[in-house]
Amino acid sequence: MPPANPARGEVVVHLAGAPRRLCLTLGALARIEGALALTDWRELPARMETLSARELLAVLAALIEDEPADLSGVTIPEALAAVAAALAASTSGMGA
Numbered sequence: 001m002p003p004a005n006p007a008r009g010e011v012v013v014h015l016a017g018a019p020r021r022l023c024l025t026l027g028a029l030a031r032i033e034g035a036l037a038l039t040d041w042r043e044l045p046a047r048m049e050t051l052s053a054r055e056l057l058a059v060l061a062a063l064i065e066d067e068p069a070d071l072s073g074v075t076i077p078e079a080l081a082a083v084a085a086a087l088a089a090s091t092s093g094m095g096a
Helices: 026-035 041-050 053-063 076-093
Strands: 011-015 018-022
Touching (some): 011 076, 026 041, 026 053, 053 076
Antiparallel strands (some): 011 018
């Protein structure tokens, strides 16, 4: 897998032993809004504090850049770390 492109806000993480590229794109944000029933993307930070396991997997799946994978082997700590890394990379890619 080629290295992540930090200018795009990409991050490569290991999930269930496999490298996966994650990126918060506009499409990913729209999928996350839908999965969490948000009416505005600004609701996302507060909503991330109360995710169920199903919602955490939906957020993770939305952030995956390549082909969808079976996420059943992903642990909760892996999923949380991956989502946090993708969100952090998205803000650093914007120069924040």
